[in-house]
Each structure stands twice: as structure tokens, then as C-alpha cells.
Amino acid sequence: MLEVKNxxxxxxKDKPALTDISFNVQPxxxxxxxxxxxxxxxxxxxxxxxxIKDDDGQILLDGNDIRTANKTQLRKYRRQIGMVFQNYNxxxxxxxxxxxxxxxxxxxxxLAGVFGRYTQxxxxxxxxxxxKVGLENFALQRCSELSGGQKQRVGIxxxxxxxxxxxxxxxxxxxxxxxxxxxVMELLKSLTEEYNLxxxxxxxxxxxxxxxxxxxxxxxxxxxxFDEKADMLSEDILRTLYDQDITKELE
Amino acid sequence: xxxxxxYLSHKGWHQTAIIAIIGGMxxxxxxxxxxxxxxxxxxxxxxxxxLGINFKPTANSVTYLPRIWQxxxxxxxxxxxxxxxxxxxxxxxxxxxxxxxxxxxFVQTIVRGIASFFRNIPLVAWSMILLxxxxxxxxTGFLALLLMSIGYLIRAFMEIIEDEASETMLALKATGASxxxxxxxxxxxxxxxxxxxxxxxxxxxxxRDATLxxxxxxxxxxFIFDIYYKSFRFDAAGMTVLAIIIVVIGLETISNxxxxxxx
Amino acid sequence: MTDSESxxxxxxxxxxxPNIKLHENSLSRTMIIAVFASLVVLTIYTLxxxxxxxxxxxxxxxxxxxxxxxxxxxPNAGTDGVPxxxxxxxxxVILSILTTxxxxxxxxxFAVLASKNLTNAYLGATIRIIMAMVRAIPxxxxxxxxxxxxxxxxxxxxxxxxxxxxxxxxxxxxxxIEGIDESTIESLKVTGAKFWVVVFQAIWxxxxxxxxxxxxxxxxxxxxxxxxxxxxxxxxxxxxxxxxASGMSFDFHETGFIVYLVVLVTFVLEFIAVKIRRFYxxx
Numbered sequence: 001m002l003e004v005k006n007x008x009x010x011x012x013k014d015k016p017a018l019t020d021i022s023f024n025v026q027p028x029x030x031x032x033x034x035x036x037x038x039x040x041x042x043x044x045x046x047x048x049x050x051x052i053k054d055d056d057g058q059i060l061l062d063g064n065d066i067r068t069a070n071k072t073q074l075r076k077y078r079r080q081i082g083m084v085f086q087n088y089n090x091x092x093x094x095x096x097x098x099x100x101x102x103x104x105x106x107x108x109x110x111l112a113g114v115f116g117r118y119t120q121x122x123x124x125x126x127x128x129x130x131x132k133v134g135l136e137n138f139a140l141q142r143c144s145e146l147s148g149g150q151k152q153r154v155g156i157x158x159x160x161x162x163x164x165x166x167x168x169x170x171x172x173x174x175x176x177x178x179x180x181x182x183x184v185m186e187l188l189k190s191l192t193e194e195y196n197l198x199x200x201x202x203x204x205x206x207x208x209x210x211x212x213x214x215x216x217x218x219x220x221x222x223x224x225x226f227d228e229k230a231d232m233l234s235e236d237i238l239r240t241l242y243d244q245d246i247t248k249e250l251e
Numbered sequence: 252x253x254x255x256x257x258y259l260s261h262k263g264w265h266q267t268a269i270i271a272i273i274g275g276m277x278x279x280x281x282x283x284x285x286x287x288x289x290x291x292x293x294x295x296x297x298x299x300x301x302l303g304i305n306f307k308p309t310a311n312s313v314t315y316l317p318r319i320w321q322x323x324x325x326x327x328x329x330x331x332x333x334x335x336x337x338x339x340x341x342x343x344x345x346x347x348x349x350x351x352x353x354x355x356x357f358v359q360t361i362v363r364g365i366a367s368f369f370r371n372i373p374l375v376a377w378s379m380i381l382l383x384x385x386x387x388x389x390x391t392g393f394l395a396l397l398l399m400s401i402g403y404l405i406r407a408f409m410e411i412i413e414d415e416a417s418e419t420m421l422a423l424k425a426t427g428a429s430x431x432x433x434x435x436x437x438x439x440x441x442x443x444x445x446x447x448x449x450x451x452x453x454x455x456x457x458x459r460d461a462t463l464x465x466x467x468x469x470x471x472x473x474f475i476f477d478i479y480y481k482s483f484r485f486d487a488a489g490m491t492v493l494a495i496i497i498v499v500i501g502l503e504t505i506s507n508x509x510x511x512x513x514x
Numbered sequence: 515m516t517d518s519e520s521x522x523x524x525x526x527x528x529x530x531x532p533n534i535k536l537h538e539n540s541l542s543r544t545m546i547i548a549v550f551a552s553l554v555v556l557t558i559y560t561l562x563x564x565x566x567x568x569x570x571x572x573x574x575x576x577x578x579x580x581x582x583x584x585x586x587x588x589p590n591a592g593t594d595g596v597p598x599x600x601x602x603x604x605x606x607v608i609l610s611i612l613t614t615x616x617x618x619x620x621x622x623x624f625a626v627l628a629s630k631n632l633t634n635a636y637l638g639a640t641i642r643i644i645m646a647m648v649r650a651i652p653x654x655x656x657x658x659x660x661x662x663x664x665x666x667x668x669x670x671x672x673x674x675x676x677x678x679x680x681x682x683x684x685x686x687x688x689x690x691i692e693g694i695d696e697s698t699i700e701s702l703k704v705t706g707a708k709f710w711v712v713v714f715q716a717i718w719x720x721x722x723x724x725x726x727x728x729x730x731x732x733x734x735x736x737x738x739x740x741x742x743x744x745x746x747x748x749x750x751x752x753x754x755x756x757x758x759a760s761g762m763s764f765d766f767h768e769t770g771f772i773v774y775l776v777v778l779v780t781f782v783l784e785f786i787a788v789k790i791r792r793f794y795x796x797x
Binding site for chain 3: 273276277280281283284285286287290291294295297298301302328329331332335336367368371372373374375376379380381382383384385386387388389390393443444447450451459460462463466467473476480492495496499500503509512513
Binding site: 049051074075076077078079081082083085087089090091092093094102103105106107108110113114115116155158159162168 | 418419421422423424425426427428429431432433434435436437440441443444
């Protein structure tokens with residue numbers, strides 16, 4: 001279980017970016033974080049794996065606080081937390097399978113990682129994950145030759161090979177066309193169920209959140225204003241969340 | 252809010268003012284330096300007709316070729332070796348100093364300062380002080396080019412790392428990979444082509460700069476040009492210039508072909 | 515807690531397959547390795563065959579240390595005095611500004627005529643070939659050639675620096691122009707606008723930011739070249755003072771002083787360039 005308790009963060013003095021954020025997520029749940037731009041969605045997501053150091057609070061993964069971890073411990077936590085990025089963040093010049101295998105680096109000794117030595121087992125797993133995301137024929141392609149949707153699926157495979165408990169998705173579909181976006185969301189949803197993952201995604205598209213998420217967290221100006229099952233999200237709440245009537249967008 | 256008409260007339264004024272300032276600087280500069288524009292303009296055709304007559308290779312000048320060629324190759328090798336050594340040093344320093352892979356703010360500032368200082372010390376100064384200690388030898392030329400290149404390459408490499416590697420760096424950090432794993436698996440593979448492209452550019456540039464260093468320190472192709480030029484053997488000087496053109500354009504063409512394949 | 519991860523993902527059951535390759539041998543990969551390898555081989559060859567003129571490297575480095583110490587830790591204006599040096603510095607700065615202006619004006623004209631998306635192929639190709647040749651000849655050699663015709667002095671230095679500037683900027687600007695989206699040019703062409711109208715209304719505003727960047731990069735190069743020409747062709751300015759101090763009177767205190775002056779100017783130039791570039795990029 002992932003528990004966030006009283007998370008605080010400010011980038012400038014007296015200008016809090018996050019105020020007192022608390023929520024829980026059970027395994028096998030797809031959570032969408034929604035809210036206007038600049039509300040603090042990315043800050044929450046990135047403090048979950050401490051890419052951003054928050055100021056105060058607790059982040060418990062199965063009861064262990066990852067905020068107090070030292071460098072070595074933090075690396076151990078991070079390898080259980082996969083991350084998927086808006087711009088995919090792949091090494092474009094390397095092949096698809098090499099990028100997938102990067103997810104194993106956290107488990108390797110520094111030297112083996114530096115020289116990119118992977119075991120046969122790891123390679124086979126990478127291939128089977130590529131099959132799972134529908135890219136088994138692309139393993140030896142350079143990532144720069146792929147389309148956006150394909151790159152994002154490589155990113156997902158890279159996070160899966162970490163054997164994660166949690167997958168964080170930072171605007172996973174913001175750079176994709178509608179068809180690929182749906183594709184990626186469906187993939188994330190089914191993987192969440194299959195592997196009993198905790199999947200936390202920042203989303204701009206409310207209709208996507210409603211369709212795919214089990215749980216929705218609404219953030220406004222650094223405050224948590226909504227944390228319920230997805231079907232509890234009403235137009236009233238959306239109006240307070242976005243300060244305006246955006247129900248039209250939903251239709 | 253500005254009205255559109257006002258904005259356009261404002262922009263018009265702005266442009267006129269800039270042109271006036273630049274024109275004024277030009278006229279003032281010419282006056283200070285005593286540069287007569289008409290004479291200068293007339294000197295161009297004169298120079299070229301002079302070149303046509305005096306630099307024209309004669310039957311005799313072919314005999315200079317082997318010596319010119321040997322010095323030129325020596326210069327190219329110096330340019331290559333100084334660039335490669337400089338690149339080796341620079342990549343480590345750039346990794347330490349870039350905002351993405353750097354150690355901390357203090358080291359980054361220091362690295363930036365040193366790179367900037369090295370880059371801005373004139374090549375003339377390096378050549379002369381090295382000449383004083385290392386005398387007239389290839390090693391002097393090598394060191395002068397090396398010190399200059401280091402300054403340039405550190406800055407270039409840091410910019411490449413910051414532009415191209417920050418996103419992948421973040422992704423690998425999030426998987427729990429260690430610092431050296433991230434450097435070798437994400438940063439270096441990603442930036443290698445750009446690094447190579449800069450190395451090739453620096454080699455071209457060093458061949459040209461080696462001419463200057465050569466004139467000052469008495470080495471390589473610059474030295475031989477200087478000798479021919481000062482002893483009025485203009486046909487040989489012309490041959491030297493021709494050889495430089497061929498080699499520089501040849502290097503540029505090869506580099507461009509390599510770039511097309513790797514980028 | 516890391517032990518529990520095997521429960522999270524079941525290891526897939528796969529038939530034992532032969533070795534899985536991680537990458538194919540692509541041309542670009544081979545090329546990178548080949549180029550690096552040959553560069554390293556050439557470097558090792560050069561360094562092991564380097565002529566050191568029998569200089570004792572240890573003593574030479576020690577002497578270099580003394581020299582650097584005199585230069586950077588005990589600089590002074592020497593026998594020439596501050597006013598003379600400042601005057602020489604100013605004339606070098608003016609020289610570089612003047613030649614950059616000449617380079618920018620002619621460079622832009624030639625760039626427009628040489629860009630593939632604007633003019634006919636033959637004119638463009640001719641200009642590009644001529645410019646490549648002009649660029650291939652080092653600035654210092656241009657200055658020496660002109661100094662035979664015009665005599666040593668400002669005119670030869672200005673012409674020499676300008677030639678290289680024009681050729682360099684032509685290439686830089688025309689690359690920016692060729693990067694312009696075809697539709698920008700077409701949208702004005704269809705209105706029936708004349709060639710130079712298109713140039714100044716569509717092309718100029720699009721590339722002005724990169725134009726400014728390149729021009730300032732060239733200004734910095736020209737300042738360095740002004741010093742070099744002053745030193746190696748005796749064309750005056752701070753470069754000549756630097757040459758005299760370091761190569762004839764061996765006054766390294768003065769050399770250091772001059773180097774500090776030069777570095778100061780380049781910092782100022784860089785600072786101005788950053789400010790102006792930011793101004794144009796923000797618009």
C-alpha cells in the first residue's frame with residue numbers, strides 16, 4: 001500500500017506548492033491525479049520517488065518511509081517505483097531492447113551496469129515484455145525511429161522490468177494522438193490489474209481519467225480537494241477544481 | 252495596451268534607430284582607425300590581380316610541393332592530436348561541471364569560470380609564453396592548440412550534456428541506477444554523436460589556427476608560409492595557400508559526410 | 515522488502531532461446547567506432563613522434579610555471595603604460611566591430627543569394643564554393659596578402675578580417691535561412707510580393723534571433739583574430755603590444771596585464787551578447 005501523509009513543499013519561501021496532501025492507494029488501483037496546470041500535480045508525483053525533495057510529511061510504501069532513506073536505500077526504493085514520462089525520456093540512439101533493459105540497472109552492480117552486461121534471463125524477460133506491449137518485432141530498432149505511442153510503450157516496458165510495486169506516470173499521454181493515447185491508457189489499466197500494481201498518473205484529460213481510473217485525486221492550488229472513487233467525480237467538483245465550467249469538454 | 256498602428260510605427264522607429272547606431276559606429280570606427288573605404292574597396296581588385304600574377308604556380312614551384320605537403324600533414328596531425336587530447340580532458344571536466352551531471356553548484360561555477368578563462372586567453376599569448384619555455388618545436392604548437400581547445404570543448408560539451416541528456420538522465424535516475432551507470436548507459440551513448448561532431452569541427456578549426464600558431468612559434472605550415480612570404484618566394488607561398496585550401500576543404504567534406512552518417 | 519518483488523511479477527515461462535542480441539551493427543554505430551579509433555591511433559602516433567627540439571620537459575614546465583606566475587599573479591602595465599595599452603585595446607575592439615558590421619551586411623546579402631530555398635541552384639552553388647574557399651584560407655594569411663598591396667596597417671587588417679567574416683557569416687546565415695519553414699516563404703510569395711520584399715518581411719523577422727546570435731559569435735572571433743593579426747602581421751592594436759611584450763622584451767608582467775585586459779573585454783562582449791540575444795528571443 002502507498003500512503004502519503006501531510007506532504008508539504010514550497011519552492012519559494014511563503015509560497016507553498018503543496019499544502020498538507022494526504023491519500024492512500026491500494027495495490028491493483030489506477031489513480032488519476034487531475035487539476036489545473038501549476039496546481040502541483042507533477043510535484044506530488046515526483047516527490048513519490050524523491051526526484052523532487054519535499055519539505056515535510058511521510059511517504060510510506062508498504063509501511064516504510066522513503067523520505068528518510070539514505071542514498072543507497074533510496075536507490076532500492078526507486079527500483080520498485082517505475083516511472084513513465086510525458087516525453088518518454090528514452091536514450092533515442094539506443095535500440096528498443098537496450099532501453100527496456102535500462103530498467104534493470106538498479107539491480108546491478110555498478111560495474112556490470114556501466115558496461116551494460118545483462119543476463120540471458122533479463123534479456124528474455126525484456127523480450128516477453130516487449131511482446132506484452134506489442135513491440136516484439138521492434139526490439140532491434142533505434143528508438144528515434146519509433147512513433148510517439150510506440151516510444152511510450154517502450155517506456156512502460158522499461159518500468160515493468162523493474163518489477164515495480166508502483167508505476168508513476170507523468171502526463172503519459174499528453175504528447176500522443178487520441179488513438180495512441182487510448183492505447184496507452186488501456187495498456188496501463190490492464191497491467192495495473194494483471195500485476196496488482198499501484199499506478200499513479202497525472203492527467204489533463206478528465207474524460208480519460210473518468211474512463212480508466214479507479215480512484216481520482218483532485219488538486220487545486222496545492223491543496224487536495226477530492227479523493228474518491230472515479231464515479232464520484234461530479235460536475236460540481238470539477239467546477240470548483242477548475243474555477244470554471246468545463247463540462248462541455250466532457251461531451 | 253498599444254494600438255496596432257502605434258506598435259508598427261514604434262517598431263519602425265526602433266529599426267531606424269538601430270540602423271543609425273550601427274551606421275554611426277561604422278563611420279566613427281573608420282575615422283578612428285583611419286580606414287579609407289574607397290581605398291579599401293579599390294585594394295580588393297588590386298590584391299586579386301596581384302595574387303593572380305605573383306601567386307601563380309610556376310614550373311619551379313612544383314619542387315616545393317613535397318616540403319609543403321610534409322609540413323601540412325604535420326600540421327593536420329598536430330591539430331588532430333591536440334583536439335583528441337583536449338576532448339579527453341574536456342569530457343571529464345564537462346561531466347563534473349554541467350548542470351545535469353555535475354557534482355554541486357560550487358564545482359559547476361568553478362568549471363565554468365576556468366573554461367571561460369582558458370577560451371578567452373588569446374592564442375597569441377599562449378603561443379608566445381609556451382615558445383619562451385618550450386622553444387621552437389612541435390610540442391609548443393601542440394600545447395598552444397591543446398590549451399585553447401580545452402576551453403572551447405568544455406563549454407561545448409557542457410551545453411551538449413545539458414541539452415541532450417537531462418531527460419534520459421532523469422528517467423534512469425528514477426529506476427534506481429547509480430551515478431556511473433547513468434553516465435555510461437544514458438548520458439554517453441546519447442551525446443556521443445554530438446561530441447564527435449564537435450571534435451571534427453575543432454580539428455578543422457585547429458588546422459586554421461595552427462597556421463597562426465605556426466607563424467608565431469616557427470612550426471608547421473605557418474612557419475613555411477612565413478618563410479616563403481618574407482623571402483618574396485610568392486609562387487611557393489601561393490602553392491602553400493592552395494595546399495591549405497585543398498586540405499581544409501577536404502577535411503570539411505569528410506567531416507560533413509561523417510556527420511551525415513552518425514547524426 | 516526487495517525479496518517480495520518476485521511475487522509482484524511472475525517470471526514468464528519462455529522456451530530457452532538462443533542469445534538475444536541487443537543491437538545490430540548499423541552504419542552509424544560502425545562509423546562512430548571507426549572514426550574514434552582512427553583519431554586515437556593518429557593521436558598516439560603523433561604524440562610518440564613529436565619533435566620537442568631537445569627541450570628538457572621538466573625544466574620547461576618549471577619555467578612555464580614561473581612565467582605564468584609572473585603573468586597572472588604579478589601583472590603590471592610595464593614600460594608602455596596604461597594609457598597606451600588602453601588606446602591599443604580600443605583600436606582592436608573597434609577593428610573587430612567594424613569588420614563584423616562589414617561581415618554581417620555582405621554576409622546577409624550573399625546568404626540570401628546562396629540559400630537553396632530562395633535562389634536558383636547555380637548562383638547558390640557558385641557562391642557557396644567561393645565562400646568555402648575564402649573560409650579555408652586562415653584570416654592571418656588574408657591579412658598578410660592584403661598588407662602587400664595596401665601596406666602594413668589598418669586597411670590590410672580590416673580587409674583581411676572582413677574577407678573571412680563575410681565567408682563565415684554567409685554560411686551561418688544561409689543555414690538559418692534554409693531552416694525556415696517553406697510555408698512562411700510561400701505565404702508571402704502567393705500575395706505577389708517581390709523577392710526582396712519577401713526577404714525583408716518574411717525571412718528577416720524569422721531569422722533575426724539566430725542572425726543576432728551568429729553575429730555576436732563572429733564579433734568574439736573577430737576580436738580574437740584582431741589580436742592575432744596585430745601580433746603576426748604587425749597590424750597594430752593590443753595584439754602587437756602583446757607580441758612585443760611576450761616575444762621581444764619578454765616582459766611577462768606586462769603580458770599578464772594585457773591578457774587580463776583582453777579577457778575582460780571578451781567577458782564584456784559575451785555579457786552583451788547574452789543580453790541582446792535574450793532580448794531578441796523574448797520577442
